[in-house]
Structure formats: C-alpha cells, structure tokens
Amino acid sequence: MDALLSFDNISFSYPMADAGPVKVLDGVSLAIGAGEFVAIVGHNGSGKSTLAKMTNAILLPDSGRMLVSGMDTRDEEKLLEIRQSVGMVFQNPDNQIVATVVEEDVAFALENLGVPSDEIRRRVDRALETVGMSKYAMHAPHRLSGGQKQRVAIAGVIAMRPRCIVLDEPTAMLDPVGRSEVMDTIAQLNRQYGITIVLITHHMNEAARCGRLVVMNKGVVEMDGPPREVFGRYDDMRALGLSVPQPFELAHQLGLDGAQALTVEECADAIYRWLA
Numbered sequence: 001m002d003a004l005l006s007f008d009n010i011s012f013s014y015p016m017a018d019a020g021p022v023k024v025l026d027g028v029s030l031a032i033g034a035g036e037f038v039a040i041v042g043h044n045g046s047g048k049s050t051l052a053k054m055t056n057a058i059l060l061p062d063s064g065r066m067l068v069s070g071m072d073t074r075d076e077e078k079l080l081e082i083r084q085s086v087g088m089v090f091q092n093p094d095n096q097i098v099a100t101v102v103e104e105d106v107a108f109a110l111e112n113l114g115v116p117s118d119e120i121r122r123r124v125d126r127a128l129e130t131v132g133m134s135k136y137a138m139h140a141p142h143r144l145s146g147g148q149k150q151r152v153a154i155a156g157v158i159a160m161r162p163r164c165i166v167l168d169e170p171t172a173m174l175d176p177v178g179r180s181e182v183m184d185t186i187a188q189l190n191r192q193y194g195i196t197i198v199l200i201t202h203h204m205n206e207a208a209r210c211g212r213l214v215v216m217n218k219g220v221v222e223m224d225g226p227p228r229e230v231f232g233r234y235d236d237m238r239a240l241g242l243s244v245p246q247p248f249e250l251a252h253q254l255g256l257d258g259a260q261a262l263t264v265e266e267c268a269d270a271i272y273r274w275l276a
C-alpha cells in the first residue's frame with residue numbers, strides 16, 4: 001500500500017545570507033500510512049518543524065522527494081489538492097484566527113475556495129460539533145481560552161476534510177486543561193474519523209498516546225517505533241537529551257525494568273506487583 005505521506009531521502013538547508021547553508025534535514029526517509037497517529041519528538045533545532053513544512057509544500061526539498069498520496073509537492077498543478085489533503089495547525093492559536101466570530105473563522109478557508117454556502121454551513125456546524133465548540137459558534141474567538149482557540153483552529157482545518165493533520169506543538173502555549181482538551185480532540189479525530197495525525201510535541205506524555213514515535217536528531221530520524229519500544233531505549237533517549245514519560249521514568253528509577261509503564265495506572269500496577 002502506498003504511504004499517505006512519503007518523505008523520500010529529503011535534504012534541506014535554509015538559505016543563509018552571511019554564513020554558508022546549514023543542513024537542517026539530512027536524507028530523511030519516512031513513510032506514514034493512512035490512519036496512523038505519529039508523534040515526532042526531538043531537541044530544539046533537530047528539524048521537526050522543517051519536516052512538518054514539507055508535508056504541504058510550505059517548503060520544498062533541496063534533494064529527495066516529498067509525496068502526499070503519491071503527489072509530488074513540487075508539482076504546482078497538485079498544490080491545491082495537496083493543501084486540501086494535509087491541514088496544518090501551529091503553536092500559537094492567536095496567529096491562526098482571522099475572523100471576529102468563531103463560525104466565520106472556521107468557514108474562512110472554505111469561502112476562499114468558493115465552496116457553496118449551504119455546504120459551508122453543513123461543514124462548519126459539523127466541524128464545530130466534532131471539536132466540541134458548537135455552543136461557541138457565535139462567540140468572539142479572542143475571548144476564548146487557549147485550548148478553545150486551538151480547537152477552533154482545528155475545526156477550521158477539519159472543515160476542509162483533510163486526510164491528514166500535521167500539528168506543530170499545538171499545546172505548547174496552553175495550560176494543562178487546554179492541553180488535555182486539544183489532545184483528546186486530536187485522538188478522537190484519529191480514532192473516530194480515521195484522520196492521519198502527525199503531532200510534533202515536547203511533551204512525552206502526549207507522545208506516549210500515539211501509535212508510533214519518531215525521534216529526530218540533527219536532521220535525521222534517530223529512532224522510529226511504538227512508544228513503548230522507543231522509550232524502552234532509555235539510555236539512548238537520555239543520550240539525546242530527551243526525557244521519557246514520568247511513569248516510565250519512575251518505573252525505571254525503581255529498577256522495575258521491563259515494566260514499560262506509559263501511564264500512571266500502568267506504573268501503579270508495576271509497583272503493586274513489585275510490592276506483592
């Protein structure tokens with residue numbers, strides 16, 4: 001089966017005025033299938049955002065190819081289709097809000113595409129319902145909490161009916177309540193609607209909720225596997241300066257090797273078994 005997102009030996013450098021170009025992506029190959037829920041973690045500057053920007057042709061590879069459902073992001077004729085297939089959500093919800101009423105904000109991109117107004121109405125209602133924001137349809141976005149704003153931004157993306165959503169640290173500016181609202185919404189989009197999710201995050205407990213975890217380091221994919229397996233390489237993660245989820249860390253510190261506790265419950269179970 002063809003991958004939905006196929007990073008094929010991609011290298012990329014930002015053009016620099018003074019110093020020479022620095023390679024930010026160095027031969028990245030990664031295939032992400034339809035319906036996957038993938039987290040990408042890595043140090044600041046490891047190339048995660050740059051990788052994300054490849055997926056809907058914000059950036060183009062210097063060498064190698066980026067394919068979205070088999071469409072090359074260099075193919076200008078496919079640009080619209082690519083951008084409809086892959087929606088992006090960024091860190092700062094305030095930068096993504098364009099209208100003064102929530103439902104107008106969600107409708108914005110559809111209006112630009114010339115979607116008929118009854119179809120817009122249906123899609124906006126459905127999108128707001130999906131992210132649990134229907135009752136705020138007529139509210140002013142700037143008065144919402146960070147988590148609510150980010151869910152409105154997600155509604156704007158899903159109204160376009162994308163096959164995939166790439167989220168670049170969507171919870172970084174949110175409080176714990178906002179973070180869990182957004183994470184629950186993302187998980188639901190994947191589980192219930194089969195939307196492919198690529199989530200860039202610094203929060204290892206968020207990464208633990210994904211089906212697959214990719215670790216970037218210095219422009220290359222350093223590790224790629226189920227979260228349990230990747231976090232299980234504890235020493236490798238530490239060597240990259242990365243943490244593991246707290247329950248995992250605690251189980252490790254207690255010497256409960258092999259416990260691989262991703263959640264508080266799993267950690268409690270492991271401690272219980274140990275005490276027994």
Ligand code: ADP
Nearest residue numbers: 014015024042043044045046047048049050051
């Ligand atoms: P990450 O998302 O993992 O923090 P980025 O992809 O944002 O990594 O950045 C990788 C490297 O590219 C960093 O060293 C960063 O400073 C540099 N970089 C990012 N964006 C630009 C840009 N627009 N111009 C020049 N350098 C950039």
